[in-house]
Amino acid sequence: MAGTSLSTADTARAQTPQKVASFVETKTTQCSFSIESILGLEQKKDGIPVAKPHRPWMDTCNNLGINLCLPIPVISYEIPLFHLNPYSVPEESVLECEKYLSATERLSYKRELSWYRGRRPRTAFTRNQIEVLENVFRVNAYPGIDVREELAQKLDLDEDRIQIWFQNRRAKLKRSHRESQFLMVKNTFPANMID
Amino acid sequence: MAGTSLSTADTARAQTPQKVASFVETKTTQCSFSIESILGLEQKKDGIPVAKPHRPWMDTCNNLGINLCLPIPVISYEIPLFHLNPYSVPEESVLECEKYLSATERLSYKRELSWYRGRRPRTAFTRNQIEVLENVFRVNAYPGIDVREELAQKLDLDEDRIQIWFQNRRAKLKRSHRESQFLMVKNTFPANMID
DNA sequence: TTCTAATCTAATTCA
DNA sequence: TGAATTAGATTAGT
Numbered sequence: 001m002a003g004t005s006l007s008t009a010d011t012a013r014a015q016t017p018q019k020v021a022s023f024v025e026t027k028t029t030q031c032s033f034s035i036e037s038i039l040g041l042e043q044k045k046d047g048i049p050v051a052k053p054h055r056p057w058m059d060t061c062n063n064l065g066i067n068l069c070l071p072i073p074v075i076s077y078e079i080p081l082f083h084l085n086p087y088s089v090p091e092e093s094v095l096e097c098e099k100y101l102s103a104t105e106r107l108s109y110k111r112e113l114s115w116y117r118g119r120r121p122r123t124a125f126t127r128n129q130i131e132v133l134e135n136v137f138r139v140n141a142y143p144g145i146d147v148r149e150e151l152a153q154k155l156d157l158d159e160d161r162i163q164i165w166f167q168n169r170r171a172k173l174k175r176s177h178r179e180s181q182f183l184m185v186k187n188t189f190p191a192n193m194i195d
Numbered sequence: 196m197a198g199t200s201l202s203t204a205d206t207a208r209a210q211t212p213q214k215v216a217s218f219v220e221t222k223t224t225q226c227s228f229s230i231e232s233i234l235g236l237e238q239k240k241d242g243i244p245v246a247k248p249h250r251p252w253m254d255t256c257n258n259l260g261i262n263l264c265l266p267i268p269v270i271s272y273e274i275p276l277f278h279l280n281p282y283s284v285p286e287e288s289v290l291e292c293e294k295y296l297s298a299t300e301r302l303s304y305k306r307e308l309s310w311y312r313g314r315r316p317r318t319a320f321t322r323n324q325i326e327v328l329e330n331v332f333r334v335n336a337y338p339g340i341d342v343r344e345e346l347a348q349k350l351d352l353d354e355d356r357i358q359i360w361f362q363n364r365r366a367k368l369k370r371s372h373r374e375s376q377f378l379m380v381k382n383t384f385p386a387n388m389i390d
Numbered sequence: 391t392t393c394t395a396a397t398c399t400a401a402t403t404c405a
Numbered sequence: 406t407g408a409a410t411t412a413g414a415t416t417a418g419t
Contacts, residue, residue: 122400122413142406161400168400171407317395317418337411356395358410363394366413 125165129155133162137169320360324350328357332364 125133132155136143143151143166145159152159320328327350331338338346338361340354347354 120401125400164401167407172399174407314417315396319419320395340409359396360394362411363396365411367394369412 123157123161125157129157133165133169137166141166141170141173318352318356320352324352328360328364332361336361336365336368 132151136147136151140147143162148159148162148166151157151162155162327346331342331346335342338357343354343357343361346352346357350357
């Protein structure tokens with residue numbers, strides 16, 4: 001059944017199982033490592049190609065009996081099956097079905113599913129919320145708990161969301177600064193030095 | 196240059212001067228502004244309607260003198276003009292020039308244009324590179340920095356490209372899983388229930 | 391058109 | 406607190 005999910009491109013690539021060796025041979029010049037060493041590094045898990053998914057939040061949630069009240073019976077019936085192995089299972093496979101839901105149902109369903117997955121549903125800030133947050137950010141990129149609380153109340157958001165938003169906003173600012181600095185340096189030199 | 200980190204989208208959002216009241220009054224240490232004053236500062240710029248082409252990457256690039264050494268003289272002449280207002284520039288008009296370029300010139304020009312726009316030129320992985328990446332992916336979908344670095348060296352790619360490739364590959368896997376699950380659900384129930 | 395590289399952001403982990 | 410990283414959603418190039 002899983003095979004049907006693979007695109008033709010994937011299927012085509014899957015037809016060439018053991019050709020890594022040939023590649024390595026052609027690249028003998030700088031071969032101080034072997035693919036085998038990499039492959040050997042991670043032992044597979046029942047054929048599941050995931051060694052270290054780094055998803056700690058799954059640990060605390062994969063034993064909960066959630067989704068008892070999903071809006072659609074069909075789906076509430078399926079989800080417990082997904083529970084068995086979160087890694088090999090498409091957690092959002094059901095999202096495909098959303099097409100057949102009303103807007104309200106879809107939202108509520110998405111929320112349930114996200115919670116089931118152990119991940120906070122992605123917050124969709126409104127235009128106005130972003131606007132206020134940006135304006136505050138221009139003046140103070142490190143608002144204290146009091147400001148955050150006040151913003152939370154005014155914008156009808158959890159204080160946690162405010163906190164996270166500012167963290168990411170600062171990260172974004174830093175990143176852009178870094179990049180512009182980098183480009184600036186780059187541009188002080190002729191193109192043939194960088195290209 | 197902090198201002199340049201804000202996209203035009205941010206500017207565009209600044210059009211709902213709402214009352215967020217004076218929450219700052221409760222806090223006196225960090226910031227002595229009121230939200231109103233902050234919002235008041237951002238009453239749109241001049242009369243510019245600010246259309247939004249959604250090019251966030253421009254944030255870090257629209258103030259830099261790039262393309263000082265374009266490979267094609269004709270175009271290197273043109274691009275600095277675009278610089279003045281990247282958002283109001285009709286890219287199609289630039290593409291017009293392509294008709295007068297050879298294939299090689301066109302390619303190199305496109306690359307420069309991408310670079311100018313602040314987007315990295317799309318990397319074209321070779322067959323061998325894809326093959327190795329796929330083989331590693333089957334065993335470990337979440338390679339650490341060490342494996343990525345090693346792959347980068349072996350495949351003559353930036354580590355960043357490796358990282359991005361695995362991200363996109365995981366997304367693709369998820370997508371295909373999602374689809375197969377959807378088909379499974381669909382096949383489990385009569386068509387009239389979901390279609 | 392399809393596939394996918396590149397980008398952006400919300401969320402999370404860890405030092 | 407911030408850097409690194411993940412998922413997920415888009416954008417856009419081939």
